[in-house]
Amino acid sequence: MSEISRRDALRRLALVLTATGVIDRAGAEEVHAFAAEAQASNGGTYSPKTFTDQQFRTLERLSDHIIPVENGAPGAVAAGAAAWIDTISSENDRLKTIYRDGFTWLDAAMKSRGAEDFVSATPEQQTTLLDLIAYRRNQTPELAPGIEFFTWVRRMTVDAFYTSAIGFKDVDYRGNSPMASYPSPTEAIEYALKRSGL
Amino acid sequence: MQAATTVHDVVIVGSGAGGGTVTKVLADLGISVLLMEAGPMLSMGDLKEHMVPYHVPHRGAGAKGEAYTGGRTGFTYSATFGGAQIDGEPYTVAPGSDFSWFRSRVLGGRTNHYGRVTLRFADYDFRPRSIDGLGFDWPITYEDLAPYYDKAETFIGVTGTKENIRSAPDGIFQTPAALRAHDTLVQRSCAKLGIRAVPGRQAVITRPTNGRPACHYCGQCGRGCMTASNYAASYVQIFPAMKTGRVQVLPNAMARELITDDSGKVTAVSYVDKATGTERQVRCRTVVLAASACESARLLLNSRSSRHPQGLANSSGMVGRYLMDTVGSSLSAFVPALVGMPRYNSDGYSNHLYVPWWGWEKQQALGFPRGYHIEVGGGYGMPSIGSFNGIVNRHEGYGVKMKQAIRDEYGTSIGLSGRGEMIPNEKSFCEIDPEMKDRWGIPVLRFHWAWSDHELNQVRHMQETFRAILEGLGGRITQQLASGARPPISRGGAIIHEVGTVRMGNDPKTSPLNKYCQGHEVKNLFVADGAPFVSNPDKNPTHTIIALAWRTAEYLAEEMRKGNV
Numbered sequence: 001m002s003e004i005s006r007r008d009a010l011r012r013l014a015l016v017l018t019a020t021g022v023i024d025r026a027g028a029e030e031v032h033a034f035a036a037e038a039q040a041s042n043g044g045t046y047s048p049k050t051f052t053d054q055q056f057r058t059l060e061r062l063s064d065h066i067i068p069v070e071n072g073a074p075g076a077v078a079a080g081a082a083a084w085i086d087t088i089s090s091e092n093d094r095l096k097t098i099y100r101d102g103f104t105w106l107d108a109a110m111k112s113r114g115a116e117d118f119v120s121a122t123p124e125q126q127t128t129l130l131d132l133i134a135y136r137r138n139q140t141p142e143l144a145p146g147i148e149f150f151t152w153v154r155r156m157t158v159d160a161f162y163t164s165a166i167g168f169k170d171v172d173y174r175g176n177s178p179m180a181s182y183p184s185p186t187e188a189i190e191y192a193l194k195r196s197g198l
Numbered sequence: 199m200q201a202a203t204t205v206h207d208v209v210i211v212g213s214g215a216g217g218g219t220v221t222k223v224l225a226d227l228g229i230s231v232l233l234m235e236a237g238p239m240l241s242m243g244d245l246k247e248h249m250v251p252y253h254v255p256h257r258g259a260g261a262k263g264e265a266y267t268g269g270r271t272g273f274t275y276s277a278t279f280g281g282a283q284i285d286g287e288p289y290t291v292a293p294g295s296d297f298s299w300f301r302s303r304v305l306g307g308r309t310n311h312y313g314r315v316t317l318r319f320a321d322y323d324f325r326p327r328s329i330d331g332l333g334f335d336w337p338i339t340y341e342d343l344a345p346y347y348d349k350a351e352t353f354i355g356v357t358g359t360k361e362n363i364r365s366a367p368d369g370i371f372q373t374p375a376a377l378r379a380h381d382t383l384v385q386r387s388c389a390k391l392g393i394r395a396v397p398g399r400q401a402v403i404t405r406p407t408n409g410r411p412a413c414h415y416c417g418q419c420g421r422g423c424m425t426a427s428n429y430a431a432s433y434v435q436i437f438p439a440m441k442t443g444r445v446q447v448l449p450n451a452m453a454r455e456l457i458t459d460d461s462g463k464v465t466a467v468s469y470v471d472k473a474t475g476t477e478r479q480v481r482c483r484t485v486v487l488a489a490s491a492c493e494s495a496r497l498l499l500n501s502r503s504s505r506h507p508q509g510l511a512n513s514s515g516m517v518g519r520y521l522m523d524t525v526g527s528s529l530s531a532f533v534p535a536l537v538g539m540p541r542y543n544s545d546g547y548s549n550h551l552y553v554p555w556w557g558w559e560k561q562q563a564l565g566f567p568r569g570y571h572i573e574v575g576g577g578y579g580m581p582s583i584g585s586f587n588g589i590v591n592r593h594e595g596y597g598v599k600m601k602q603a604i605r606d607e608y609g610t611s612i613g614l615s616g617r618g619e620m621i622p623n624e625k626s627f628c629e630i631d632p633e634m635k636d637r638w639g640i641p642v643l644r645f646h647w648a649w650s651d652h653e654l655n656q657v658r659h660m661q662e663t664f665r666a667i668l669e670g671l672g673g674r675i676t677q678q679l680a681s682g683a684r685p686p687i688s689r690g691g692a693i694i695h696e697v698g699t700v701r702m703g704n705d706p707k708t709s710p711l712n713k714y715c716q717g718h719e720v721k722n723l724f725v726a727d728g729a730p731f732v733s734n735p736d737k738n739p740t741h742t743i744i745a746l747a748w749r750t751a752e753y754l755a756e757e758m759r760k761g762n763v
Contacts, residue, residue, distance in 0.1 A: 067600075088256060088259055089263065091262040091263070134595050154590060154596060162604070163583060164251075174543040175417050175580055176417055182376055183376060184376035185379055185542040192535050192536055196535035
């Protein structure tokens, strides 16, 4: 949050604190909503700062496989996972190397399987390769660098997706919102007790 | 060197739980204080408990992706201004030792982000040596400190319920928040084992208190609180005390040394003004050290002169000795009973439930001295960097199937953390490193650390108990402990409960401080942080730091009134 918008948020918070010292629920909700609103996405298209356009398209394609659109619910592409990984890598030499070497390996592996490179391979060719490198049990000297790379892309794509507003919604995170009191979650407790046998 | 002319009645070094309490108590008693803090002023705008990862471009991974490849990320959303590594402020660890020293450089210190666990010591905690022959007895009793626990709880606000458990004395409590689903499972499973689990005792207010609004249950106490609904020395004690006009805060002042006169009294504190790098002094009638246990010891050890060759208040040679931390160990499990549970907001505040120590009556049969309490973790935490790494590594693959596994297992883990008592030992201490200095030329600390079998045996018991509780609620434990391996004990310093080092006691030959935390040899010197602790019971130290500091401040005021200091 910028300094100005933070000050603004604090001013609003001060208004919320009424003379009785009781926090007003609607007002507190506004503060939370305001924080979210102030950080609305920057929009527009992203220009990669670390990877080439070709590498960036590869990354985007990988992230789409890892967290695809599901029954119309947006996935990692809409959540901007590739842009986030590119940004994080721009100031981190180790990540840069991991990704650049990984893209090279992926394209070479695709070439040896008859495609020009990863992005121009058919979806079936892509998933055939991913089905190999997405599991440790497929470890061979040939596949090891691919498995290691895919572990990185998957981990960071998952982080990028679930730390986005879209990801919050996907797991139905309901916390960090103001409540006037903390009621007993009776329905959840009954469910858990019944299933645990306690 | 800039000369000072004003002589302050009281100079307090450090603004955490101890310094904040002394500031508040003295200001209320009409005494003016100068409060020195090595870090900057805190602005309420530094508190970010309502931020979520997508409010920052790096989402919490650190601006350079430190979360992935190592390096110091700091606390992305909290006003800690510190950590175990601080630029230009190193420390050393002796060969064969392992110790981590967390420091906070900001007004309010570590109270801005700590866990808010607020536990009274039990009556027996003050005389452990009399009971089992280990460690040392305190020069005070529970009855001496109880009125100050009362005052602290009344002013700060602490949740809890009256339970009449000897290891966990009741206090003045505010109504706690309801238990969550995972809390309820743990409570029932404990009951089957004959162990009582009770509502958490947290420095969180659930009704408006002293002009502070009640908690709004956003679940991020560790980042500080914009509505001051939990305790931090900064916004609960120091800011209100500043309004009396009797408190002057000196931020960015790194204390170097205490200056004494021929009679051995402290006359000034020399410090580095970090903003300009200049050496300065403030003159004082009395000084209260509350810089954190190890910083206070460092300051005394660095105050060497021909009169005090071992450092100030250290004829006993005990300054820096008997450094203690809390014994920590954890275990977590995947709990199938929580899969598919009707969703709810499980944030609340940190500990809605805890397990006080239950074994004090059958201690002889346990194979280790002293006890531990258990803190309970679980619920649908805010999705953050690394939140689902464990699930993804177990399931592997990709696509909708992996996503479904994340949805199924989100919020289904329950973790138990033991917090136990360490017996003070000869091998755990801090001293001045003979070579290394910090960026201002101040000699740094060198740490020595060793756990003994007492602590390792305690951790074995913790692990067996955690396993029994978690399996009792149907949990599947994923971590496997190799038999014969060293049990999973925390690093020294890792629980950030380091205390001891300038202990109180009746005998000047073995204790630098008397029973009022006043220097035996230096009457106008007081210590008000964790340094005076004689033992480190299984109660998180902040509440006792506050109660002791409150008592010390009242004693100091009375001694000033009498003209004794």
